[in-house]
Amino acid sequence: MATDFPLTRTTRPLPAPERARVLESPGFGRHFTDHMATATWTDGHGWHGHRVGPLEPFSLHPSAAVLHYAQEIFEGLKAYRHADGSVWLFRPEANARRFARSARRLALPELPEEDFLAGVEALVRADEPWVPVPRSEESLYVRPFMFASEAFLGVRPAAEVVFSVIAGPAGPYFANGLAGVTLWVSSTYSRAAKGGTGAAKCGGNYASGLAAQLEAREHGCDQVLYLDSAGGGFLEESGTMNLCLVTADGHLVTPPLGTILEGVTRDTILALAPECGLVPQERPVTIDELRAGAADGTVTEVFAAGTAAVVTPIVGFKGDGYAFTVGDGEPGKHTAALRSRVLDIQFGRAKDTHGWLHRVL
Numbered sequence: 433m434a435t436d437f438p439l440t441r442t443t444r445p446l447p448a449p450e451r452a453r454v455l456e457s458p459g460f461g462r463h464f465t466d467h468m469a470t471a472t473w474t475d476g477h478g479w480h481g482h483r484v485g486p487l488e489p490f491s492l493h494p495s496a497a498v499l500h501y502a503q504e505i506f507e508g509l510k511a512y513r514h515a516d517g518s519v520w521l522f523r524p525e526a527n528a529r530r531f532a533r534s535a536r537r538l539a540l541p542e543l544p545e546e547d548f549l550a551g552v553e554a555l556v557r558a559d560e561p562w563v564p565v566p567r568s569e570e571s572l573y574v575r576p577f578m579f580a581s582e583a584f585l586g587v588r589p590a591a592e593v594v595f596s597v598i599a600g601p602a603g604p605y606f607a608n609g610l611a612g613v614t615l616w617v618s619s620t621y622s623r624a625a626k627g628g629t630g631a632a633k634c635g636g637n638y639a640s641g642l643a644a645q646l647e648a649r650e651h652g653c654d655q656v657l658y659l660d661s662a663g664g665g666f667l668e669e670s671g672t673m674n675l676c677l678v679t680a681d682g683h684l685v686t687p688p689l690g691t692i693l694e695g696v697t698r699d700t701i702l703a704l705a706p707e708c709g710l711v712p713q714e715r716p717v718t719i720d721e722l723r724a725g726a727a728d729g730t731v732t733e734v735f736a737a738g739t740a741a742v743v744t745p746i747v748g749f750k751g752d753g754y755a756f757t758v759g760d761g762e763p764g765k766h767t768a769a770l771r772s773r774v775l776d777i778q779f780g781r782a783k784d785t786h787g788w789l790h791r792v793l
């Protein structure tokens with residue numbers, strides 16, 4: 433049985449006309465709903481204080497462990513409004529499972545998966561008016577997270593931890609996402625090493641990637657493509673998205689799990705590939721293979737996959753002393769087909785034959 437997150441409504445919600453204005457053009461990560469879900473864990477007592485209340489700042493002691501030792505994890509998923517007004521989550525159980533795995537890696541207490549779902553659902557219900565009526569692909573982005581709140585300067589797992597869920601309306605993640613983005617192949621930085629935290633969704637992975645992102649910007653690229661840290665030249669992923677290649681002989685190729693983040697979208701794409709006429713294949717790919725394949729036409733398309741950006745075409749790469757485009761530098765047809773297929777299922781326009789949708793309202 434899941435624990436309830438009883439609702440205390442805010443007395444000061446954003447007035448409806450202002451909310452409507454935000455929903456006109458939500459952007460990404462800029463606007464937040466009226467409520468938040470929280471629960472607290474203390475060593476010896478476990479989880480308690482589950483609630484949904486007004487969105488408000490946390491009060492943290494300056495020695496709170498998360499501020500010093502980055503004991504923190506998060507998730508990202510979306511709520512979609514269908515044409516009949518109903519509201520659905522997409523594979524939230526997968527996020528709940530991954531959240532528990534990330535918690536174990538960061539020595540945080542595990543939140544029971546049903547309580548993760550209960551917290552997410554309670555917040556979406558409380559903030560139902562914030563779920564956009566999609567004009568293209570607008571949705572409500574939901575951000576569950578957990579951090580070490582204990583006031584203590586010492587390196588050990590914290591004895592007090594907060595779980596919370598916030599949400600905000602989201603439009604397309606990249607302004608130029610459909611036209612395709614370019615990736616900077618960093619030879620300075622790597623994202624994860626064997627035995628590290630690459631497979632956990634933790635803030636620290638992002639903090640350590642910011643310098644690489646700046647490097648990408650300096651070279652006129654939108655995002656980073658990380659190679660394996662051991663110097664083998666193997667493609668890993670982009671900072672927030674998994675990488676997929678389409679080959680001329682009809683394969684959908686993606687690097688194997690291990691040091692990369694196990695994306696729900698990646699898994700969805702692997703499952704949908706056969707429906708789009710592609711044979712899914714998880715195998716190591718080197719940057720040299722990608723460069724040669726893009727040059728001789730054996731690699732026809734590249735795209736990135738993640739909840740925020742769905743499926744984003746990658747049209748070009750730059751690295752130290754080289755640059756190349758994929759195909760004709762335009763988004764490919766399989767990329768477009770897979771993108772539509774995922775969105776059609778998420779927005780209820782195509783039959784959910786895999787049982788991925790989870791109704792909230």
Ligand SMILES: *Cc1c(COP(=O)(O)O)cnc(C)c1O
Pocket residue numbers: 508633669670671672673674693694695696697698737738739740
């Ligand atoms: C969240 C994330 C992804 C994408 O995962 P989804 O479950 O598809 O949203 C990919 N890479 C990294 C590093 C991530 O943090």
